[in-house]
Structures are given as C-alpha cells and as structure tokens.
Amino acid sequence: MGKRPPTPPPQRDLLAGLVVASHGRQLDVESTDGARRSCRLHGRRLQAVCGDEVLWAHATTGDPQGTVYEVLPRRTLLERLDATGRTEPVVANLTQLVAVVAPQPAPDWYVVDRYLAGAAWAGLQALVAFNKDELAATPEASAELGAYVAIGYRIVRCSTRGVPGVESLAHELAGTTSVLVGQSGTGKSSLLNALVPEARAVTQEISAATEEGRHTTTTAALHRLTSGGRLIDSPGVRDYAPALPAVRDVATGFREIHAIGAGCRFQDCRHETEPACAVREAVNGGTIRARRYESYRRLAELARHFATKYPERAPPRTPPGLRR
Numbered sequence: 001m002g003k004r005p006p007t008p009p010p011q012r013d014l015l016a017g018l019v020v021a022s023h024g025r026q027l028d029v030e031s032t033d034g035a036r037r038s039c040r041l042h043g044r045r046l047q048a049v050c051g052d053e054v055l056w057a058h059a060t061t062g063d064p065q066g067t068v069y070e071v072l073p074r075r076t077l078l079e080r081l082d083a084t085g086r087t088e089p090v091v092a093n094l095t096q097l098v099a100v101v102a103p104q105p106a107p108d109w110y111v112v113d114r115y116l117a118g119a120a121w122a123g124l125q126a127l128v129a130f131n132k133d134e135l136a137a138t139p140e141a142s143a144e145l146g147a148y149v150a151i152g153y154r155i156v157r158c159s160t161r162g163v164p165g166v167e168s169l170a171h172e173l174a175g176t177t178s179v180l181v182g183q184s185g186t187g188k189s190s191l192l193n194a195l196v197p198e199a200r201a202v203t204q205e206i207s208a209a210t211e212e213g214r215h216t217t218t219t220a221a222l223h224r225l226t227s228g229g230r231l232i233d234s235p236g237v238r239d240y241a242p243a244l245p246a247v248r249d250v251a252t253g254f255r256e257i258h259a260i261g262a263g264c265r266f267q268d269c270r271h272e273t274e275p276a277c278a279v280r281e282a283v284n285g286g287t288i289r290a291r292r293y294e295s296y297r298r299l300a301e302l303a304r305h306f307a308t309k310y311p312e313r314a315p316p317r318t319p320p321g322l323r324r
C-alpha cells in the first residue's frame with residue numbers, strides 16, 4: 001500500500017501562479033503580486049514546465065515552500081522527442097519561438113528547420129534571429145537566411161556587441177511569450193541579458209578547441225520584458241526533434257513543400273518516389289531549396305521509424321497547431 005498523499009487544501013485557498021523555472025519536482029513559481037518562491041509538485045502524477053499556469057498554496061502554515069496542486073490546461077506546448085521517440089514537454093503557453101543562430105558556432109540549419117516545423121505543429125509564430133551579426137556572415141549563412149525570407153519567415157539580425165543591437169529583436173518580442181532556442185553558444189542568454197538586464201543570466205565563451213558552445217544554460221527560465229511580453233531563455237541543444245505528426249503530415253512543417261505539394265498527382269504524396277511529384281520537380285528546378293527538402297526527408301524518415309517501431313503510439317492525424 002502506497003502512502004496516501006495529503007489532502008489538498010480547499011479550493012478558495014489556492015492561489016494562481018506562473019512557473020518561471022522548473023528543476024524536476026521543484027518549481028520556481030511567480031504569484032500574481034510578482035513575488036517568486038520555490039514550490040514542490042503535489043503527487044507523482046503532476047508534471048509542470050516553465051510557462052505553466054498553476055494553482056498553489058502553502059501546505060502548512062509557516063512552510064517556506066509552496067505546494068502546487070494543479071497545472072491548468074495549456075494553451076500551447078512545445079515538446080521534444082527523446083531518443084526512444086517519446087515526447088517530453090519543454091515550455092508551455094508560448095506564443096512564439098525564436099530560433100537563434102550565429103556565425104559562430106557554425107550554424108546547423110537542420111536544427112533551425114526542426115524548430116520551425118515544431119513551432120508550426122505546436123501552433124506558434126516563429127522567426128529566426130541571426131545573432132553576432134557584427135561578425136561577417138558567410139555566403140552560405142546569407143543564402144540560408146535569404147531562403148527563409150523567401151518562404152515567408154521573419155529574420156532578425158542582431159548583436160549584443162554594438163551595431164545593430166537588439167532593438168529589432170525587442171520589437172518582434174513585444175507583447176509575446178517567446179522562447180529563445182538553438183545551438184549552445186549562439187548567444188541566447190546574452191540576448192536575454194541585453195533585453196532584460198536584471199536577468200543576469202550566466203554566459204560563457206564558446207570552446208576554442210571545438211568551436212562549440214559549452215551548454216552553459218541548464219534550465220529554461222522565464223523573464224518579463226518591459227514591453228509587456230515574456231521571454232524564456234532555454235538550454236542550447238546539439239540536436240532537436242519536435243513531436244512528430246503522422247508521416248503524411250510532416251510536410252505541413254515545411255511551408256514551401258506543403259504549398260507546392262498541393263500540385264502533386266497523389267493527394268497523399270510523400271514527395272519521395274511517387275510519379276508526378278510537384279515537390280521533387282520543384283527541388284530539381286531549384287524552386288525548393290535542396291537542403292530544405294533534405295531536412296523534410298530526414299524528419300519524414302524519423303516519423304516513419306518511430307511509427308514502425310511503436311505503432312501503438314500513433315501520433316495525431318492533424319498536429320494541434322494546424323487544427324482549426
């Protein structure tokens with residue numbers, strides 16, 4: 001027999017709170033008066049991430065810690081896939097995702113594509129921030145950025161060192177709840193500090209030996225922007241896989257492929273070996289960038305891999321972000 005959990009306090013005693021950081025079962029919760037305190041999760045089944053709205057109370061008078069009794073329904077949820085294909089929540093109640101890249105460390109554009117696709121499936125606005133813009137972009141980086149603009153993504157060039165500064169990024173963040181995501185060392189925490197000086201987030205130089213970031217930030221943390229928005233800094237990644245829809249829906253994460261795919265002969269075309277595939281024709285003709293198509297193919301392959309391996313975990317037919 002397991003121990004019975006303590007009875008939750010009556011509803012009227014519960015207070016509204018916002019999870020501003022999560023350390024496993026321990027949460028930092030901001031109450032409506034702006035005060036932040038440490039809270040524990042009540043019961044094994046509750047799970048909360050940064051951005052979650054919760055109901056909490058002091059379990060006993062004098063307890064310095066609060067206890068979270070309820071996690072309120074999430075409006076949006078950014079998730080990731082672990083190596084076994086299970087989804088893990090990353091940040092809740094976002095409105096926008098900002099994929100941060102920089103000339104250094106060398107950009108992994110596949111990671112950017114995966115975040116952009118994940119944002120579409122989660123129902124989030126998305127843009128790309130090219131940080132450290134005072135360092136010259138390589139021709140390759142300029143071409144990739146140009147390709148995102150051509151398919152309708154917003155690109156913001158910014159720098160925490162002088163010109164052009166962070167004003168254009170601040171403009172895109174105003175009034176939103178945004179997360180900064182991307183490879184380690186691109187300057188996510190530096191951007192946060194430039195936008196919210198009192199955040200005082202730890203930053204660290206990228207490694208001279210590997211030219212990669214040092215994975216300085218270890219947990220997502222939410223901060224208030226003076227513009228009224230909220231900004232979440234998150235740990236840098238080596239790779240990222242979003243929660244995947246069914247294989248035939250993967251193209252919905254790639255705007256240009258989805259749009260041109262309407263012209264394929266078969267309505268359920270996977271754009272691989274099917275005859276009269278408008279997408280492959282567009283790739284061959286240069287209208288769809290070959291690297292973006294490769295990015296699509298890799299994600300479709302991952303979706304197929306997990307669907308074959310774990311048929312019982314059938315993903316939603318239509319990703320939540322694309323439901324009307």
Ligand SMILES: Nc1nc2c(ncn2[C@@H]2O[C@H](COP(=O)(O)OP(=O)(O)OP(=O)(O)O)[C@@H](O)[C@H]2O)c(=O)[nH]1
Binds near residue numbers: 132
């Ligand atoms: N040249 C240049 N360096 C920058 C700029 N912004 C940040 N950096 C430097 O890039 C390095 C990494 O910055 P961080 O802010 O720690 O990077 P991060 O993306 O938060 O890294 P993780 O927390 O590991 O994901 C630090 O040495 C920063 O000073 C910039 O605009 N220009």
Ligand SMILES: [Mg+2]
Binds near residue numbers: 189202216217235236
């Ligand atoms: Mg950081």
Ligand SMILES: [Zn+2]
Binds near residue numbers: 265269276277
């Ligand atoms: Zn096709």
